[in-house]
Amino acid sequence: MDTLAVARAIGAAPDTVRQWRHRGEGPPWYRAGRRIVRYRRTEVAAWLAAQDQGGEKVPA
Numbered sequence: 170m171d172t173l174a175v176a177r178a179i180g181a182a183p184d185t186v187r188q189w190r191h192r193g194e195g196p197p198w199y200r201a202g203r204r205i206v207r208y209r210r211t212e213v214a215a216w217l218a219a220q221d222q223g224g225e226k227v228p229a
Contacts, residue, residue: 170208179217 175196176183189195190206196216201207 170210170213172206172208175208175213178213 170178172183172186172190175181176186179186186195190198196208196213198206198208
């Protein structure tokens with residue numbers, strides 16, 4: 170997944186995902202060459218699940 174796909178998947182702006190990456194936060198990422206950044210879908214999903222603060226669930 171690229172940065173835009175991750176941003177869409179988690180409901181964040183692409184710039185937010187980039188900022189997390191530069192600060193060492195957010196889901197794990199990998200370089201594919203010098204300039205290409207990619208994320209593994211399974212790791213993004215696991216990272217997102219770990220962010221659950223256990224707040225109150227609202228029925229749909």
